[in-house]
Amino acid sequence: MEYTVQKLAELAGVSTRTLRYYDEIGILKPARINSSGYRIYGRAEVDRLQQILFYRELGVKLDKIKDIITSSSFDEIAALKEHREKLLEKRTQLDLIITNVDKTIAMKEGRIKMSDKEKFKGFKQKLIEENERKYGKEIRDKYGDEVVEQSNKKFKEMTQEQYAEFERLGESVNKTLKAAFATGDPASELAQKAADLHRQWLCYTWGNYSKEAHAGLAKMYVEDERFKAYYDKEQPGMAEFLRDAILIYTGMKD
């Protein structure tokens, strides 16, 4: 329950220098100083450090973090929820960069072409600017149930909209898959289109995408009775066919 610098540093994965610096700038003072002048941290400091690291992860500057967490009207839970949103945004951006890398590989291998604009997709981050505004002034004024509710509502509307598209996509996967299955070749153009549609379909519920995960799911379609039963219901062998098509599509064959 009580930690010295080193113990806390180890726990939190930061350096002891960082903790001393945080003490120096007054963002995280130890609970007490013992008789030999050692810094002793307690439960409250552990929690506070966690808060600091959450903000740091988002690229918020330390003096701004200080402003935020020392503010009397600081609502921890609301802040954490806002945090979640930001982290999800960040992940979306990461996914963009990963897609960019994938495309760049394809380009270097001569399979596709990329515009100069495309080459920098995912790097532009207005995220920091937004943080400035959000955390700078608005947070203390605007934070209330209204804002949270509004953003939730917006999300619901979005998912509602997406859901319609999602269902249409699902049908389209099935149709294309059926047509492709008739050709018997999982490498055929139609089968690859089905795999691509399937990827798009996935992205609606996954929010992210990786070739590995897609391929893993493809394998599961055969190994998991739920999926297998569904796909084989219409035509026996369809599950395996879809798996093979996806494995080829993702380049994860063998």
Place this chain on the structure above:
Amino acid sequence: MEYTVQKLAELAGVSTRTLRYYDEIGILKPARINSSGYRIYGRAEVDRLQQILFYRELGVKLDKIKDIITSSSFDEIAALKEHREKLLEKRTQLDLIITNVDKTIAMKEGRIKMSDKEKFKGFKQKLIEENERKYGKEIRDKYGDEVVEQSNKKFKEMTQEQYAEFERLGESVNKTLKAAFATGDPASELAQKAADLHRQWLCYTWGNYSKEAHAGLAKMYVEDERFKAYYDKEQPGMAEFLRDAILIYTGMKD
């Protein structure tokens, strides 16, 4: 096809100061200097800047980046593939932090307890150290199909291992769910445990997790015939029950 500092900066989402600095330290020199002393960048420089930004995204220092991309034995495609791996790792870490935020919210709302250790899950990043080693020396020596293959193999083994645990978890979800269904209350402790197990189970195939996605999937369990048929097979109403349990678990009820 030709860019001045500002144009390129805009394209890539960096500042003009950054481009001048990159020129100064010799990491990205313009293709030519025009008659008025302006820096003019061409296609090759665009590609090189993209490379630099990929590395920067991973936290590699500029002088190290310089070493890497000016190395004669630098294999662009191999580097990009290595890159992909790193970015996926980074996303995994982000997912850890998001899960951490979720848990912290639950804790602050008094729903669960967290150990001090848990509070810092996701922050510890040996990633940078690893980058140091990987990109520092080994890259130029070791880069070859062997390394790539080896890492792929490792990934396959890992998923193999995970798969066993994954199946065990799946069974455990079903068992707990059945027991919980008997109580009839989706908010019951047992039902919430089932929802938690379901989350864990999901994480094996999703690799990431968000409450929204989980809740979305829960709704899909009722709306999508495949899942509904599976869960209702044993007991009619099970799909709805699981959905409700998950909606409560994720705090997305209504």
Place this chain on the structure above:
DNA sequence: ATTGACATTGACGTAACGTAAAGGTGTAAA
């Protein structure tokens, strides 16, 4: 001819620590 948006090269500033240096503290083993 002037305006305004571009460009240039210095040169100093900064954030968040890293990295010694020089020394005190606590305890376990020789």
Place this chain on the structure above:
DNA sequence: TTTACACCTTTACGTTACGTCAATGTCAAT
């Protein structure tokens, strides 16, 4: 008891990747 060794302390200078002036030149349009 001394010695070793792993802790802790403060002070202070170094570092990275730019940000931010300042002073000045260029270009196109009005």
